[in-house]
Amino acid sequence: DSGVTQTPKHLITATGQRVTLRCSPRSGDLSVYWYQQSLDQGLQFLIQYYNGEERAKGNILERFSAQQFPDLHSELNLSSLELGDSALYFCASSVAGDGYTFGSGTRLTVV
Amino acid sequence: GDSVTQMEGPVTLSEEAFLTINCTYTATGYPSLFWYVQYPGEGLQLLLKATKADDKGSNKGFEATYRKETTSFHLEKGSVQVSDSAVYFCALSPAEAGGTSYGKLTFGQGTILTVHP
Numbered sequence: 001d002s003g004v005t006q007t008p009k010h011l012i013t014a015t016g017q018r019v020t021l022r023c024s025p026r027s028g029d030l031s032v033y034w035y036q037q038s039l040d041q042g043l044q045f046l047i048q049y050y051n052g053e054e055r056a057k058g059n060i061l062e063r064f065s066a067q068q069f070p071d072l073h074s075e076l077n078l079s080s081l082e083l084g085d086s087a088l089y090f091c092a093s094s095v096a097g098d099g100y101t102f103g104s105g106t107r108l109t110v111v
Numbered sequence: 112g113d114s115v116t117q118m119e120g121p122v123t124l125s126e127e128a129f130l131t132i133n134c135t136y137t138a139t140g141y142p143s144l145f146w147y148v149q150y151p152g153e154g155l156q157l158l159l160k161a162t163k164a165d166d167k168g169s170n171k172g173f174e175a176t177y178r179k180e181t182t183s184f185h186l187e188k189g190s191v192q193v194s195d196s197a198v199y200f201c202a203l204s205p206a207e208a209g210g211t212s213y214g215k216l217t218f219g220q221g222t223i224l225t226v227h228p
Contacts, residue, residue: 002154033215043200043218056215090154092216099145100204100216104154 003027006091006103014111018079021106025072025093031055032074033100034066038087049074081110113138117201117219124191124226132186132222134175134201142203144168144177144184145216149198158186158199191226198223 003026013019025032034046036059045058049068060066063081068074078085086109094100118133136142146158146168159168164179173188184201198221205214 002156035216042220045215045217048215058215092155099143099157099160101157102147102155 002101002103004091004093004101004103006089006106008106009104010107010109012109012111013081015081015083017081017110018077019081019108021076021078021089021091021108023074023076023091023093023103025074025091026095026101029093029095029101030072031094032068032072033092033094034060034074034076035090035092036087037090037105043090046076078108083110086110113142113203113205113217115201115203115217115219117199117222120221121223121225124224126193126226126228127190128226130186130188130191130195130224132199132201132224134184134186134219136182136184136201136203138182138203138205138217140206141179142205144175145202145204146173146175146184146186147200147202147218149200149221151197155200191224193226193228196224196226 005024007022030051033048036044046060047066048056063079066076088105090105092100092102114137143162145160147155148158159170161168161177167176175184175186200221201219202216
């Protein structure tokens with residue numbers, strides 16, 4: 001157990017739907033990062049939050065949004081889902097000087 | 112922007128063979144460098160890291176040296192095992208800013224390693 005918890009582990013949904021992925025960071029970590037892993041794009045950075053505030057944005061679609069709550073857990077919301085959104089979504093957390101710890105991911109399948 | 116380039120895979124080796132996976136990077140300043148490993152069906156695990164030039168990261172028999180002059184961080188292992196079969200990712204994070212947190216990790220495309228008995 002890495003200490004970063006992601007739920008659910010698997011998600012199957014239809015095109016056009018909306019889903020929410022959840023991440024609880026390691027205790028004491030203030031930063032949360034979201035990544036998308038797909039066969040054709042590899043590991044793509046989506047967005048980073050630090051202590052509740054958006055810190056950096058990567059290749060995140062407008063249909064996707066995220067937030068970090070006062071208890072530091074984070075949610076990634078994916079809407080108007082398309083087949084191409086099927087991927088593994090990873091969350092990672094970090095604290096300065098200690099590196100990044102990844103969760104086990106959520107596998108999203110859009111049918 | 113920052114980028115990481117890994118050697119093309121897949122790499123197939125026999126048990127006890129020597130492993131090298133090349134990694135070069137483009138970044139400003141002095142980024143931190145990482146190797147992550149992903150076993151089938153699992154998330155990414157930190158294998159080793161180096162935070163400044165000439166540092167050597169090591170773990171589980173794997174080693175990589177931060178070479179600023181060649182902007183490289185090649186992964187090596189002297190004798191691979193079947194259990195090392197996985198996907199290996201080289202990654203960097205920008206030079207620490209303000210001491211509050213690392214910036215985002217930029218990953219290479221990953222190298223699939225298969226080790227046969």
